[in-house]
Amino acid sequence: MPNAPARQPSPTPVPSRLAWAGYLLGFGLGGFFDGILLHQVLQWHHLLTGLEAPAFRDIRVQILADGLFHALMYVIAIGGLLLLWRSRRAFTEQGADRLLFANALIGFGAWHMLDGVLSHWILGIHRIRMDVENRLFxxxxxxxxxxxxxxxxxxxxRRGGGDGARGGFRKAATPVALTLAVLVAGPIAALPPPGVTTVMVLFTPGTTLPAVFQAVAAVDGRMVWHDPSGQLWAIDLGTGGNPARLYRHGAMLVSNTLLPVGCFNWIRG
Incomplete structure (x- = not known):
């Protein structure tokens, strides 16, 4: 009898954490895409633009809500990166790169579908464009x-489409591209929208009121608000103020700057 053909070994299942890494990274990138493009670059809306209560008319509240939203997207994206790191050995398996990329696209689309249904139509906290008559379009x-x-x-x-054109996909390129996209999008999201000159400044514990006044004078700023503790202040820098100077006068953290340099200076001191 002729020998039976050897059975090809079945592919090793890709771990579920790799699949979830793609979902979370795509979902986080969807949020960054929305926040950077619509909240900051185009300025079509902020997260809570659709709320009519007087408290939400304050631009500082709107910017704070945008910042908290970006922070949440950071947490989700970092979770995806951690899962990607833990499943790095799975990239030796056939189809792992495709699965990661496909799931990232699904996660990206899922963010926009969830945002549309929940934020636009159920909660009504904002719409894509608030300055047009036909918002539904x-x-x-x-x-x-x-x-x-x-x-x-x-x-x-994910279902196997485009097998004939897989030459452009490289096993290392997909995770590297997703990682770089998250690391670049996050800091850009931390930048203030154009024309916003107010920053939130957290001073180190024990900073006296005269020291705060001196810090404001050093940047030619104007005090807008402060919390009862006297540590957190909103300062309007105008058009030419340099927020980095505040770190020289007791600031521990200044919003709308990419790195909390003052935190490191305070720790070293």
Whole structure:
């Protein structure tokens, strides 16, 4: 009898944490894309623009909400990076790179679909464009293009679509590209919108009121608000103020700067 053909070994299942790494990274990038493009670059809306209560009319509250939103996206993206690191050995398995990229596209689309349904239509905290009459058109356009379409492409790739054109995918390129995208998008999201000159300044414990006044004078600023403890201040820098100077006068953390340099100086001291 002729020998039976050797059975090809079945591929090793890709660990679920690699799949979730793609979902979380794509979801976080979707949030960064929304916040950077719509909140800061185009300034079509802020996170809570649709709320009519007087407290939410304050631009400082709106910017604070945007910052907390970006912080949440950071946490989600970092979770994805940790899962990606823990599943790094899985990239020796066939199809791992495709799965990561496909799931990232699905996560990116899932963010926009969730944002459309929850934020735009159920809670009504904002719409894609607040300055137009036909807001529903822009909501649906964003939902379809950046939500449904991206998720559909990701699902198609996950199901094996495009096998003939896989030459462009490299096993190392996908995780590196996703990691760099998260690391670049996060700091950009921390930058203030154009024209915003107010910063929140957290002074080190024990900073006296005269020292705060001296810090404000050093940047030619104007005091806007402070909390009862006297440590947290809102300072308007005007158009030419340099917030980095505040670190020389007892500031521990200044918002709208990429690195909390003052924290490191305070620790060393």
């Amino acid at each position: 822009w909501d649906v356009l964003w939902f379809v293009v950046f939500g449904v379409a991206f998720a559909a492409v990701g699902w198609w790739l």
